[in-house]
């Protein structure tokens with residue numbers, strides 16, 4: 001226990017130092033200095049660690065929340081930079097690997113698809129909320145995993161959508177025709193959410209656990225009964241980079257948790273939760289039984305770090 005505490009203390013001290021350095025940057029746009037600091041931060045947070053961010057003191061909590069905000073802003077600028085750079089090339093889709101976190105999205109979309117496939121056979125319509133200027137998640141699902149699915153990408157930033165449309169415009173007709181982009185704040189989506197078999201909630205939509213909980217409650221109110229939510233979250237030290245989605249908030253939002261995946265290794269940063277919108281008539285009982293009857297098991301032979309209900 002002693003060793004664990006000192007490991008956590010050393011990690012929090014290192015991340016606090018990186019937060020201080022990042023906070024002093026004049027700009028978060030990609031540059032050798034910005035890239036070096038965020039590369040060091042990711043390298044510190046990705047390895048598995050006993051840190052539980054819910055147990056941090058108030059000062060470290062405040063630092064964490066501000067660091068998530070800085071990471072979100074930097075990720076948006078990084079994606080915009082690479083979206084511009086890629087769409088300036090001939091055949092941009094041949095060069096997507098130039099994006100520093102390309103492998104993360106290739107591996108993450110495969111993991112999410114493989115876990116989803118066990119619960120939703122060939123979804124006809126998928127919404128991706130928080131698609132950004134570089135919509136790799138929905139693009140890779142459309143290109144490699146779900147050849148007949150239509151994707152509606154939502155982002156509150158019209159400039160991000162403009163960049164995303166330009167990039168996807170370079171895809172082949174079969175993919176282009178199945179990818180639509182809409183400028184909207186997630187809180188303003190209502191009836192349209194009822195059309196989807198699956199709704200993805202990007203890691204950076206909702207900066208705090210409270211905002212995540214409110215967004216999930218909003219999705220639960222408007223998604224169709226039986227539809228599936230894939231909510232990206234974070235685990236361990238990665239919770240210094242991204243907000244955490246609480247399982248209780250998934251249950252309170254009217255969903256039953258089907259699977260939780262915490263990626264082992266450094267191939268994928270994001271955890272994610274797969275949950276099904278309960279039929280309103282049963283949510284009173286299922287919601288209650290969710291708290292007591294569901295038993296976590298790790299299914300043999302399934303990817304490391306995955307937990308699903310029996």
Ligand SMILES: C[S@@+](CC[C@H](N)C(=O)[O-])C[C@H]1O[C@@H](n2cnc3c(N)ncnc32)[C@H](O)[C@@H]1O
Pocket residue numbers: 075076079105129130131132133134135136137138154155156157160184185186187202203204205206
């Ligand atoms: C930087 S992108 C990351 C997504 C990543 N490209 C992917 O494929 O998973 C996150 C996007 O979420 C959008 N966003 C954040 N909060 C939002 C909200 N409340 N409603 C809609 N979009 C939001 C931001 O504008 C940003 O473009």
